[in-house]
Each structure stands twice: as structure tokens, then as C-alpha cells.
Amino acid sequence: MPKIIRVAVVGAGLAGQAHAFGYRNAAMADVLSRVRVELDTIVDPNSALADEVATRYGFARTPASID
Numbered sequence: 001m002p003k004i005i006r007v008a009v010v011g012a013g014l015a016g017q018a019h020a021f022g023y024r025n026a027a028m029a030d031v032l033s034r035v036r037v038e039l040d041t042i043v044d045p046n047s048a049l050a051d052e053v054a055t056r057y058g059f060a061r062t063p064a065s066i067d
Contacts (some may be wrong), residue, residue: 042057
């Protein structure tokens with residue numbers, strides 16, 4: 001049974017997208033073969049950008065703040 005890690009990224013700009021790319025592709029590393037990474041939340045006050053990044057990388061939620 002794989003271990004599940006749910007990921008939240010704060011910021012949907014360039015750095016946030018780079019992290020999302022890395023998390024999405026983490027399963028390709030042999031050492032992480034028993035880990036399932038779920039891209040849960042991407043947070044950004046620019047909701048259009050957050051929605052676009054969520055669609056591109058597969059995040060489930062896109063709140064505008066961490067409150």
C-alpha cells in the first residue's frame with residue numbers, strides 16, 4: 001500500500017509551477033515508488049492563474065488565500 005502525501009503550494013507563479021512540476025513527477029524516482037503524491041491545493045490571489053495552473057498540473061483546489 002503506497003504512502004499518500006497531499007501537497008499544497010502557495011503561489012502559482014514561476015516558482016510554484018516549478019514545484020508543482022517536480023511534485024507531479026516525483027513518482028518517476030525509484031526511491032519514491034511506494035509514495036503517491038496528491039496535488040491537493042494551489043493558493044494564489046490571482047484566481048485565474050491558480051485555475052490555469054490547477055488544470056495544467058492536476059490540483060484539486062484553488063483558494064485565493066491561506067486563511
